[in-house]
Amino acid sequence: MSVAEIAPPATAPARVIRQAPPVHTEPPAVRIAIITVALVFLGLVIGLPLVSVFVQAFAKGWQTYVAALVDPDALAAIRLTLIVAAISVGLNLVFGLVASWAIAKFEFTGKSFLITLIDLPFSVSPVVAGLVFVLLFGSQGLIGPFLQANDIKIVFALPGIVLATVFVTFPFVARELIPLMQEQGTSEEEAAISLGASGLSTFFRVTLPNVKWALLYGVLLCNARAMGEFGAVSVVSGHIRGLTNTMPLQIEILYNEYQFAASFAVASLLALLALVTLCAKTILEKRLTREH
Amino acid sequence: MTIDVVGVSKRFKSFNALDNVSLHVRSGELVALLGPSGSGKTTLLRIIAGLDWPDAGEVRFDGEDALARTVRDRNVGFVFQHYALFRHLSVFENVAFGLRVRTGKDKVPDAAIRARVSELLELVQIDWLADRYPGQLSGGQRQRVALARALAISPRVLLLDEPFGALDAKVRKELRRWLRHLHEELPVTSLLVTHDQEEALELADRVVVMGHGRIEQVGTPAEVYENPATAFVHDFIGETLALPAEVRAGRLYAGDRPLALDSQGTADGPARLLARPHDVDFADPGDAPFAGRVLAVRTFGPVRRADIEIAGRDGPVVVEAAVPLQQDLATGGLIGLLPRKYRVFAASA
Amino acid sequence: MGHGSVTAGRQSISFRRRSVIPGFGLTFGLTVTWLSLIVLIPLAALVLKTTELSFERFVAIVTAPRTLHALAVSFGISFAAALVNAVFGTLVMWALVRYDFPGRRLVDAIVDVPFALPTAVAGIALTALYAENGWIGSLLAPLGIKVAFTPLGILVALVFVGLPFVVRTVQPVLADLDKQYEEAAASLGASRGQTIWRVVLPTIWPALLTGFALAFARGIGEYGSVIFIAGNMPNVSEIAPLLIVVRLEEFRYADATAIAVVMLATSFILLFIINRLQQWTERRTTER
Numbered sequence: 011m012s013v014a015e016i017a018p019p020a021t022a023p024a025r026v027i028r029q030a031p032p033v034h035t036e037p038p039a040v041r042i043a044i045i046t047v048a049l050v051f052l053g054l055v056i057g058l059p060l061v062s063v064f065v066q067a068f069a070k071g072w073q074t075y076v077a078a079l080v081d082p083d084a085l086a087a088i089r090l091t092l093i094v095a096a097i098s099v100g101l102n103l104v105f106g107l108v109a110s111w112a113i114a115k116f117e118f119t120g121k122s123f124l125i126t127l128i129d130l131p132f133s134v135s136p137v138v139a140g141l142v143f144v145l146l147f148g149s150q151g152l153i154g155p156f157l158q159a160n161d162i163k164i165v166f167a168l169p170g171i172v173l174a175t176v177f178v179t180f181p182f183v184a185r186e187l188i189p190l191m192q193e194q195g196t197s198e199e200e201a202a203i204s205l206g207a208s209g210l211s212t213f214f215r216v217t218l219p220n221v222k223w224a225l226l227y228g229v230l231l232c233n234a235r236a237m238g239e240f241g242a243v244s245v246v247s248g249h250i251r252g253l254t255n256t257m258p259l260q261i262e263i264l265y266n267e268y269q270f271a272a273s274f275a276v277a278s279l280l281a282l283l284a285l286v287t288l289c290a291k292t293i294l295e296k297r298l299t300r301e302h
Numbered sequence: 303m304t305i306d307v308v309g310v311s312k313r314f315k316s317f318n319a320l321d322n323v324s325l326h327v328r329s330g331e332l333v334a335l336l337g338p339s340g341s342g343k344t345t346l347l348r349i350i351a352g353l354d355w356p357d358a359g360e361v362r363f364d365g366e367d368a369l370a371r372t373v374r375d376r377n378v379g380f381v382f383q384h385y386a387l388f389r390h391l392s393v394f395e396n397v398a399f400g401l402r403v404r405t406g407k408d409k410v411p412d413a414a415i416r417a418r419v420s421e422l423l424e425l426v427q428i429d430w431l432a433d434r435y436p437g438q439l440s441g442g443q444r445q446r447v448a449l450a451r452a453l454a455i456s457p458r459v460l461l462l463d464e465p466f467g468a469l470d471a472k473v474r475k476e477l478r479r480w481l482r483h484l485h486e487e488l489p490v491t492s493l494l495v496t497h498d499q500e501e502a503l504e505l506a507d508r509v510v511v512m513g514h515g516r517i518e519q520v521g522t523p524a525e526v527y528e529n530p531a532t533a534f535v536h537d538f539i540g541e542t543l544a545l546p547a548e549v550r551a552g553r554l555y556a557g558d559r560p561l562a563l564d565s566q567g568t569a570d571g572p573a574r575l576l577a578r579p580h581d582v583d584f585a586d587p588g589d590a591p592f593a594g595r596v597l598a599v600r601t602f603g604p605v606r607r608a609d610i611e612i613a614g615r616d617g618p619v620v621v622e623a624a625v626p627l628q629q630d631l632a633t634g635g636l637i638g639l640l641p642r643k644y645r646v647f648a649a650s651a
Numbered sequence: 652m653g654h655g656s657v658t659a660g661r662q663s664i665s666f667r668r669r670s671v672i673p674g675f676g677l678t679f680g681l682t683v684t685w686l687s688l689i690v691l692i693p694l695a696a697l698v699l700k701t702t703e704l705s706f707e708r709f710v711a712i713v714t715a716p717r718t719l720h721a722l723a724v725s726f727g728i729s730f731a732a733a734l735v736n737a738v739f740g741t742l743v744m745w746a747l748v749r750y751d752f753p754g755r756r757l758v759d760a761i762v763d764v765p766f767a768l769p770t771a772v773a774g775i776a777l778t779a780l781y782a783e784n785g786w787i788g789s790l791l792a793p794l795g796i797k798v799a800f801t802p803l804g805i806l807v808a809l810v811f812v813g814l815p816f817v818v819r820t821v822q823p824v825l826a827d828l829d830k831q832y833e834e835a836a837a838s839l840g841a842s843r844g845q846t847i848w849r850v851v852l853p854t855i856w857p858a859l860l861t862g863f864a865l866a867f868a869r870g871i872g873e874y875g876s877v878i879f880i881a882g883n884m885p886n887v888s889e890i891a892p893l894l895i896v897v898r899l900e901e902f903r904y905a906d907a908t909a910i911a912v913v914m915l916a917t918s919f920i921l922l923f924i925i926n927r928l929q930q931w932t933e934r935r936t937t938e939r
Contacts, residue, residue, distance in 0.1 A: 036843060041750055048746040049758065051739045055811050056764050058786065059776035066779055105685050112678035118667030124682070126926065130690055133918040133925075135872025137892035138911045141899065142693035145700050150904050152696055176689055197386035199672050200353055204373045204380045205400030205455055209673035215403065219390040231766075238769025240875035245896060258771040258875065265775050265879065274779075277772040284767035291767075292760050353671050373671045 063281045066274035078264075078272035079279070086252040087260035087276070093168070094243075094256060095236040098175040102232050106183025107225070111213070114191030115199060125188065131180040139177045140245025143170055166248030171256065174242035179232045186228030190221055223297040230294070234287040238280055303364050303458045303491050304329050305350060310359030312345055312515075319345040320356065321515040330489040332482075334502035337512035338538065343495045344383075344463055346512070350493065351461050352376045363458065379452030379490075381462040385444045387436035393447050394432040397422055400455040422450040425484070442473040449481075453488070460492040466501060478505055499539050503527065511535045533647035536576045543582055543621050545575040545592050545639070546614035547646070554646065557613060561591040565646055572615060572649035579624035581643040584631070590638025594621075599631050610637060694915065701912045704905055712909040717885050718894065722913065725891040728802060729870030732809035733817075737863045739810075740817030747818070748825045762818050765811050770875025777808055778880040800882030805890065808876040813866030820862035824855050824932065857932040864928055868921040872914065 035041065068075055078084060109128060113121060131139065147164040148154050157164060164170045198220065202212040218225075240258040247254040255263065257276055264273035305327040312320040320342045327333050335343040348354040350361055352373030361368040368376055388396050395402075397419045401410045410418075423429040426446040436444060445465060452460060465481070466474040482505055485492060496502050502509050503523040511518045511526060511534075518538075519531040530536035537544075548555045554565040554573070563575070587593040594612035597620065601607075606625040611618045623639065625631055667675065701709065712718060746752070747759050765773065781788045781798040788799055798804050828851065836846040874892040881888045889897075891914055898907040 035749065044742055045746045045750055045752050047739070048743040052743060052758060052761060054787065055807070055814060056761055058780055059773060059811070060761075060764055060768070062780050062786065063772060063776045066776075105682070108678045109682040109686075112675060112682050115672050116667055116670055116675045116679075118675075118679070120666070124686075126922070127686055127690065128682075130694075130922070133868055133872070133922045134694070135874065135892050135911075135914055135918070137874045137895050138697070138872070138914055138918075141895060141907060141911050142697045144899065145904070145908065146693055146696045150902075152699070173689070177693070180689060196670070196672060197382050197384065198388055200373075201380065201382055201386040201451075202388070202399065202403070203671050203673075204351060204353070204376075204378060205403065205451065206374055206377075207399070207403040208374070211403050212672070213674075215399070216388055219388075234767045234769075238767075238772070240769060240771040241892065244874075245899065258769050261771050261775060262879075270775075270779070273775060277769075277775060280769045280772050284764065284769070284772075287767045288760055288763055291763065292756075355669050 060281065063274055063277050066270060067278035069274070070271040074271050075275045075278075078269075078275035081272070083252050083255065084260060084272075084276055087255045087257045088279070090168075090171070090253075090255065091237050091257040094171050094175050095233055097172050098179055098236045099229060099233050101176055102179055102183050103225075103229055105180075106187055106228060107218075109184045110187035110191050110221075111217070113188050114194075115196050115217075128184050129181050131177050134177075136178055136239065136241030137245055140174050140242035143173050143177075143246050165246050166250065166254060168254070170246040171243050171254060174246045175236050175239050178239050178242050179236045182232035182235065183225065183228035186224045186231075187221055190224045191217070194220055223294055227291065227294045227298060230287055230290055234284060237283060304362075305459060305491060305493070306360070306362040306365070307346070307350065308360040308362070310346070310349060310356040310361065312342075312349065312354070312356050318515045320349070323359070323512075323515070323517055325510060325517060325520070327491060327493065329491055331507045332485050332492045332494065332505065334506035334509045335493065335495045335512060336497070336499060336502040336509050336539075337518075338497060340514075341512040342515040343497075343512045347461050347463055347493060347495045350459075351378050351380045353380070377455065377458045379455060379457030379460045381445075381448045381452050381460070381465050383463045383465075383467055385436075385448040385468075387444055387447055387451070389436050391435075392432065393423070393428065393434050393436070393439070394419055396436070396447055397450045397454050399451065418454060419450075422454055425453075426450045440473075441469045442477055445469065445477060449484075453490075457490065460490045462492065462494045464495055464497070466496070466498070474501075481505065503539075511538065513538065530576075530645065533574060533576060533645075536645060536647070541579050541624075543577050543579045543623060543641075544619075545577070545612065545621065545641070546619055546649075547573045547575045548615065549573045549646070549648075556592055557615075559591075563591055563641070563644070563646075568646045568648055573646050574649050575641060575644050575646050577641040577644035579622070581641060582623055583640045583642055584623075584625070584629055585638040585640040587636045587638040590640045592639040592641075593636055594639065596631055596633050596635050596637055599625065599633060601627075608637075610639070612639075697908060697911055697915065700904075700908045704909060708905065709909050712906050713913055717889070718891075718906075718910060720886045721889050721891040721894040721910075724802065724805065724887075724889060725871050726917075728805045728890075729809055729813075729867050729873075732806050732813050732870050733863050733867040735806070735810050736813045736817045736866045737859060740814055740862065740866075741821065741859065743814075744818045744822045744825060748822060762815050764815075765813075766815050770812065770873070771879075773811055774808065774876040774879035777811060777876065778804070781807060781880065799880050800884075800888070802881075802888050804880035804882065805877050805888060808880050809870040809873060812873050812876055813870055816865040816869060817859070817862035820865060821855050821858045824858040825851070828854055854935065857928060857935050861925060861928040861932055864921060864925045868918065868925065871917060871921075 036044070113125060144165050145151050146153060147157060147170060149158060151165070164173070198216050199212050202216045207215065238258055240262070243256055244259055244262070247256065247259060249255060249259060249263065251263070257280055261273050261276050264276065305325075307323060307325040310320055310323045323342070323346060335346060337343045345354060349356050350368075352368070352371065355369070363376070388399065391399065398415050401415045401418060404410050420429065423432055426449055428443055428446050428450070431439065431443060436447070439447065466477055469477065478501060494502075494506065503526070506523065508520060509523055509526045510520050513534045519526055519535045521529075526535060527540055530539065536542055546556070547561065549565050549568050549570050551570065552565055554561045554563050554575070565573075592612055594610040597609040597611055599606065599608045604627070606627055608623050608625045608631055609620050610623055611620050631637065743762065747755065747762075778799055779785050781804060783789065783792050783797070783799070785799070791798060796803075798807060832850050832854070833846050836850045841849065872892060874890070877890055878893055881890060881893070883889050883893055891910060895907045895910050898910070
């Protein structure tokens with residue numbers, strides 16, 4: 011910029027701030043175009059479906075909505091979903107803590123292979139996940155005859171649903187904890203132990219407080235997936251109404267029976283859970299940046 | 303308490319971290335382990351603390367086998383390089399930690415913990431920070447918390463890993479003086495790891511110079527500086543002017559010219575003559591054992607340095623010499639170098 | 652613990668480095684045991700079950716027209732959906748990282764909806780929207796475009812589930828990209844377009860490829876959101892996971908198993924590729 015440009019001309023307003031076009035952004039027109047395309051795309055693919063769940067749920071009015079939710083089969087599905095989620099989240103919580111302790115606090119060969127194995131269920135189709143348990147425990151399965159002889163029901167019953175759910179939600183807690191604990195290193199634990207703390211006391215007084223938000227984050231995501239799992243559970247549940255139907259399965263049945271409003275009513279509960287999970291996730295992410 | 307390290311070796315994969323190291327630390331002494339990174343000093347400190355294990359050798363506290371004890375009951379105060387303060391606990395609770403985790407018959411009553419922590423925070427002069435969290439402290443303050451936390455368990459020995467490594471130069475000097483003072487008040491046997499020679503020489507009663515997993519020399523700061531036992535120590539501590547030479551039949555040569563200097567019993571072969579720059583005088587090129595061409599002269603404040611190119615066995619060698627301010631030195635001219643005080647070492651060492 | 656100097660030497664040949672932190676044996680043992688019980692043994696059972704089939708039988712099942720169609724639909728449409736997401740996901744990500752606009756934080760949160768919304772819910776919602784009497788479907792019907800109950804519907808569903816994979820993989824890389832590089836390019840005379848093409852895109856490329864692969868892998872295995880909107884016509888809009896379920900309901904376990912093994916094998920290959928891509932991304936981003 012030359013001196014002449016900087017000096018304000020006599021007739022101009024007292025202050026003219028001249029700015030070179032910024033080098034790291036696009037012209038306004040391009041910017042607006044990109045934002046518009048992004049918003050329209052998100053609206054069509056994500057926004058509208060989400061809104062339509064609630065609109066469809068109330069399409070036949072409040073009474074239908076409430077009636078759909080207090081229906082005995084719906085209530086049974088809600089109950090089963092809560093039980094399955096509680097068990098599988100609990101198991102994965104303990105597993106996540108145990109696995110991340112072993113992986114993050116020690117050096118051993120084959121560590122990255124172990125992490126890959128823990129992540130494996132993410133890349134297996136839910137249907138395949140359900141199928142493997144049918145092949146193991148079903149009447150035609152590898153140990154099916156043994157189970158039948160001893161009158162143990164796994165497939166088409168609660169244990170099968172829990173197993174399939176644990177499988178698909180397996181990595182959630184562990185994968186949140188492992189990178190954080192690896193990043194935090196071992197010096198705080200070494201300090202605690204050198205000050206005379208026992209292993210357990212080190213875990214509860216030092217390690218756990220340092221990862222509590224990440225743990226909660228993992229549990230939250232794990233829970234959302236556990237409650238919403240469809241494919242894997244669908245394969246192992248046998249769709250017995252009032253007995254082995256979880257909420258997603260109940261949605262399918264109602265939908266296939268053309269009871270759309272009732273179907274969307276149940277769906278709206280799960281959509282609400284998803285929204286609550288996302289809100290909590292956004293809040294937790296802020297806390298998490300502090301843990302890092 | 304005394305510490306004895308006897309024949310300790312430690313390998314990491316193919317890397318020899320410690321190679322048959324032995325060391326005796328007297329009761330109440332402050333000893334610095336000094337060496338470049340990779341010299342094994344931190345590994346040795348961690349083995350003494352019980353945070354690592356040797357592949358071979360012994361560690362004794364007051365003559366008693368320390369390796370048989372875990373770090374938990376070795377009763378050592380360890381100050382970590384990056385302090386390892388518990389980030390979710392206040393300063394007060396950080397210092398109290400070692401007392402709080404005592405259970406059963408060793409349980410410390412709350413009142414006693416409060417009294418002890420307050421006393422320690424006062425000792426390290428940060429009692430006013432008791433309710434802060436580590437994230438809210440400056441580097442120097444964290445350092446003091448780490449020290450108070452280590453002292454809270456009344457350790458038999460205090461081990462400090464690069465305690466001032468993460469601080470800026472000014473705070474570092476201040477804390478160094480303060481630590482020396484603290485050690486005089488509380489004469490706990492202390493071992494300090496550092497790569498900073500100034501820190502080691504100023505702070506320690508004795509300095510252990512380490513290189514390549516071995517102890518090169520143990521001595522008081524003056525001994526280590528004035529009488530380096532090996533070329534490594536000479537190079538590592540203080541400034542060194544290295545002149546290429548050769549020993550033939552017990553006599554020292556520069557090229558084909560025999561020198562009127564003592565070979566100090568160095569074995570025949572290529573050698574290096576090491577001297578402190580201020581122990582090398584300038585002389586007429588004809589009268590001095592070494593002569594070279596002046597490449598450049600720099601002056602900063604009271605210090606003047608000259609780059610001088612000397613013919614060596616494998617081509618020219620440039621050395622940096624200290625020039626007295628009154629000395630006239632023309633760039634491009636020839637000048638002689640006359641070491642007054644020097645050591646001769648075989649070149650391979 | 653409590654090893655003396657006598658046993659210390661033994662540790663150097665062990666598969667892990669000795670540590671003062673206790674509990675390795677217990678936690679490592681539990682981890683491997685639980686992992687084996689829940690994941691490895693069941694997956695092994697699938698492979699074991701396949702070996703009961705003769706090779707000819709296996710080939711016959713996998714190369715049956717209906718199976719081939721289902722696999723082609725799953726792979727082909729997943730690939731197309733991943734492509735759509737690579738393009739639009741990049742635009743979305745770019746807008747979120749580089750521009751400020753009202754509601755940006757909300758939009759950013761909405762990107763995660765497909766992660767959190769159960770697939771069955773997404774499935775019925777998308778179907779209701781894109782059916783001929785739906786909000787969007789009724790707009791498209793006069794143009795002769797049918798989405799629901801056609802392969803196009805599958806594409807919409809897979810775009811939905813795959814989008815966050817692309818956005819969330821690339822977003823942090825672009826956010827961490829120092830403005831200096833673009834300033835340097837501009838100072839050397841590059842136009843904005845050249846800067847993006849020659850400096851920014853090559854930097855985010857590995858992450859974009861990773862996101863693409865993740866979305867692709869997810870699409871192949873996806874079931875819940877697809878089956879409602881797909882119409883599920885054999886040889887037209889039937890996806891491989893559905894065919895597994897169909898065969899299972901017909902008690903044709905051998906068929907179900909064989910298709911599942913093919914899908915599992917592809918997941919492993921994709922997982923391997925994704926792992927490599929992620930390592931590449933990390934190297935690219937830590938070098939600077």
